Amino acid sequence: MAEVSHGIGGLKFDASKRTWPNELNIFAALVLIILVFEALGALLLGQSLLFDSAGRFDSIFNEARLYIIILQVSIVGIIAIGVTQVIILGGIDLSSGSIVGATAMIAMSFAQTELVNGNPNPKAIFGPTLMDLPVIIPIMVGLSCGLFAGLVNGMLIAYTRIPPFIATLGMMVTARGVAKWWSKGQPISFPTQDYAVIGNGLGGWMPVVIFIALAILFQFILKYTVYGKHTYAIGSNEEAARMSGIKVARHKVLVYTIAGSLAAIAALVLSSKNLTAQAGMGIMYELDAIAMAVIGGVSLSGGRGSIIGTVLGALIFGVIISGFTFLRLDAYYQEMVKGGIIVGAVVLDQWRQRPSASRS
Amino acid sequence: MKKTILGAAVAVLMSTAAHAENIGVTMALFDDNFLTVLRNGIQDLADGMDGVDVQIEDAQNDVAKQLDQINNFIASGVDAIVVNPVDTSATQAMSAAAEAAGVPLVYVNREPINVDTLPNNQAFVASNEVESGTLQTLEVCRLLKEAGKTEADIYVMMGELSNQAAVQRTKDIHDVMASGNCGVTLNIVDEQTANWSRDEAQDLMTNWLSTGTQFDAVISNNDEMAIGAIQALKANGISMADVIVGGIDATQDALVAMQAGDLDVTVFQDAHGQGSGALDAALKLAKGEDVDQKVYIPFQLVTPQNIDNFLSKN
Numbered sequence: 001m002a003e004v005s006h007g008i009g010g011l012k013f014d015a016s017k018r019t020w021p022n023e024l025n026i027f028a029a030l031v032l033i034i035l036v037f038e039a040l041g042a043l044l045l046g047q048s049l050l051f052d053s054a055g056r057f058d059s060i061f062n063e064a065r066l067y068i069i070i071l072q073v074s075i076v077g078i079i080a081i082g083v084t085q086v087i088i089l090g091g092i093d094l095s096s097g098s099i100v101g102a103t104a105m106i107a108m109s110f111a112q113t114e115l116v117n118g119n120p121n122p123k124a125i126f127g128p129t130l131m132d133l134p135v136i137i138p139i140m141v142g143l144s145c146g147l148f149a150g151l152v153n154g155m156l157i158a159y160t161r162i163p164p165f166i167a168t169l170g171m172m173v174t175a176r177g178v179a180k181w182w183s184k185g186q187p188i189s190f191p192t193q194d195y196a197v198i199g200n201g202l203g204g205w206m207p208v209v210i211f212i213a214l215a216i217l218f219q220f221i222l223k224y225t226v227y228g229k230h231t232y233a234i235g236s237n238e239e240a241a242r243m244s245g246i247k248v249a250r251h252k253v254l255v256y257t258i259a260g261s262l263a264a265i266a267a268l269v270l271s272s273k274n275l276t277a278q279a280g281m282g283i284m285y286e287l288d289a290i291a292m293a294v295i296g297g298v299s300l301s302g303g304r305g306s307i308i309g310t311v312l313g314a315l316i317f318g319v320i321i322s323g324f325t326f327l328r329l330d331a332y333y334q335e336m337v338k339g340g341i342i343v344g345a346v347v348l349d350q351w352r353q354r355p356s357a358s359r360s
Numbered sequence: 361m362k363k364t365i366l367g368a369a370v371a372v373l374m375s376t377a378a379h380a381e382n383i384g385v386t387m388a389l390f391d392d393n394f395l396t397v398l399r400n401g402i403q404d405l406a407d408g409m410d411g412v413d414v415q416i417e418d419a420q421n422d423v424a425k426q427l428d429q430i431n432n433f434i435a436s437g438v439d440a441i442v443v444n445p446v447d448t449s450a451t452q453a454m455s456a457a458a459e460a461a462g463v464p465l466v467y468v469n470r471e472p473i474n475v476d477t478l479p480n481n482q483a484f485v486a487s488n489e490v491e492s493g494t495l496q497t498l499e500v501c502r503l504l505k506e507a508g509k510t511e512a513d514i515y516v517m518m519g520e521l522s523n524q525a526a527v528q529r530t531k532d533i534h535d536v537m538a539s540g541n542c543g544v545t546l547n548i549v550d551e552q553t554a555n556w557s558r559d560e561a562q563d564l565m566t567n568w569l570s571t572g573t574q575f576d577a578v579i580s581n582n583d584e585m586a587i588g589a590i591q592a593l594k595a596n597g598i599s600m601a602d603v604i605v606g607g608i609d610a611t612q613d614a615l616v617a618m619q620a621g622d623l624d625v626t627v628f629q630d631a632h633g634q635g636s637g638a639l640d641a642a643l644k645l646a647k648g649e650d651v652d653q654k655v656y657i658p659f660q661l662v663t664p665q666n667i668d669n670f671l672s673k674n
Binding site: 062065116123275276 | 389390391392393395396399418518521550551552553558559562563564566567568569570571572588591595596612613615616619671
């Protein structure tokens with residue numbers, strides 16, 4: 001599929017004639033940001049960000065830092081996999097952070113353990129009959145919450161034709177309301193051992209493994225299945241997609257439902273990792289997820305982007321957060337610099353994508 | 361003129377014994393553990409009294425929404441208003457609105473910027489934040505000294521940087537260090553924010569651990585972040601006997617962590633007491649009684665030795 005975009009001065013630019021894939025640009029931006037942190041680290045602290053400069057590990061890398069860089073973006077990364085598909089479809093999803101909050105609260109209340117250190121669970125939501133349930137129950141309850149929220153999003157967008165921004169904004173407010181109402185603002189803590197595995201298993205690598213497994217799965221689905229081709233087709237030109245026989249409305253419902261379910265998976269991992277669910281969980285996650293996708297080269301006008309790009313976007317986020325702590329940058333400056341880097345990465349990407357003629 | 365009418369109205373109201381007091385309450389946000397306990401303190405006291413109706417609104421961390429709620433309370437003729445301010449520097453307009461309408465107003469938990477210039481029928485009920493960080497830091501000092509240290513490296517986890525409690529509790533740590541009361545020389549390795557959040561604190565602690573720097577204690581502005589730090593420390597195989605972790609709030613989760621031997625210090629802020637204290641002050645003001653303009657509910661240090669006194673409080 002050759003994408004044609006209009007360059008400056010009426011020049012047309014054929015994406016298929018580009019010498020390398022877009023993901024390489026994102027990767028280059030990632031490497032550039034790492035190099036900046038490495039240079040500053042060497043200059044200011046005499047330490048390396050990624051490499052084992054102090055000889056604490058058996059490998060040449062600082063393994064602890066590689067781990068936290070990816071761990072701290074895994075949960076939002078899972079959401080970003082869904083958000084990426086929604087944006088490629090030409091939509092937007094503002095509700096994912098709130099779906100995380102509501103799902104975490106509801107799922108966690110089915111995952112509680114009856115005794116904590118030999119005392120009754122001080123945060124018990126249900127009576128003893130609904131305590132210590134098999135882990136599959138909170139998982140299924142959680143997934144159903146996300147699936148249902150996504151389904152509602154999709155139906156609203158596909159059949160009432162209200163803009164995705166508004167439909168998912170409504171869900172964002174509603175789902176946050178559900179999260180607060182569920183336990184009247186009280187946090188829900190102390191899950192069963194089995195539930196704790198979802199976010200802490202495999203020596204703490206479980207969130208990363210789930211994120212990467214889902215990323216690989218959806219990269220494959222988007223690239224090689226009819227589902228993926230239809231998603232790109234609708235995002236590129238919805239009218240043309242309809243003309244060529246794609247069931248646009250049904251497909252939209254499917255994509256938003258998948259996005260909602262992915263937000264639910266993120267909620268399960270998040271609440272398990274923290275051993276608690278709180279009504280405020282997931283606030284702003286939707287914007288971080290959108291930022292990851294956009295940094296990763298997903299076009300907000302639809303039809304362009306990939307999961308690999310989003311994963312790279314997530315890694316850029318992770319490197320920035322860890323890099324700040326590494327440099328001991330004053331907490332007051334961090335957000336300002338982070339905002340600048342987000343915009344900078346996208347500007348760089350846009351500039352790389354312009355046809356060479358317009359770069360003067 | 362307004363005042364005479366109001367005075368007459370009050371006289372009429374007070375003469376009717378069956379009159380219900382209507383109190384409007386606006387909370388900064390509902391989805392916060394501590395503020396929920398505070399809110400329950402208000403509700404529980406009201407439920408236990410005859411003829412007191414409270415209407416509690418959620419300002420959703422929005423300053424403008426909160427002022428609107430106050431004006432709505434005034435418009436619907438409540439007897440007094442309790443405000444848990446979203447932003448402590450935006451309280452001037454709230455005080456002015458209530459004063460103009462002659463409705464008593466009580467600020468709770470967060471100190472309003474105009475606390476020293478409050479009109480007669482307004483008050484402030486809270487705990488003195490200077491106590492919390494000071495109690496916490498001094499106990500951490502004591503534990504470090506007990507472990508035979510003369511010098512100790514510490515990490516400091518701050519709450520939201522825009523929040524007065526986070527700023528004050530962090531300042532308390534520095535003040536104790538400067539005052540010489542600590543008995544141990546504290547060196548702050550790094551001081552970062554985890555926005556009160558357990559999840560962010562886990563990530564921050566893991567980031568700190570990845571630098572490989574040795575340290576003796578983590579002092580956190582609240583319990584949620586302290587628990588996040590503990591989870592990260594344990595995940596990295598660090599024995600909790602080797603690190604002193606201090607929080608503030610004495611939440612249920614924190615007390616369980618303390619019983620498990622993970623959390624060493626926390627400070628109990630009586631949220632329930634603040635809530636009931638605020639409602640009590642509001643009711644007194646509504647009846648025209650005198651109330652201290654600053655009512656302080658004391659902080660209390662919680663350690664494994666006295667934890668049993670606090671298990672059922674929050």
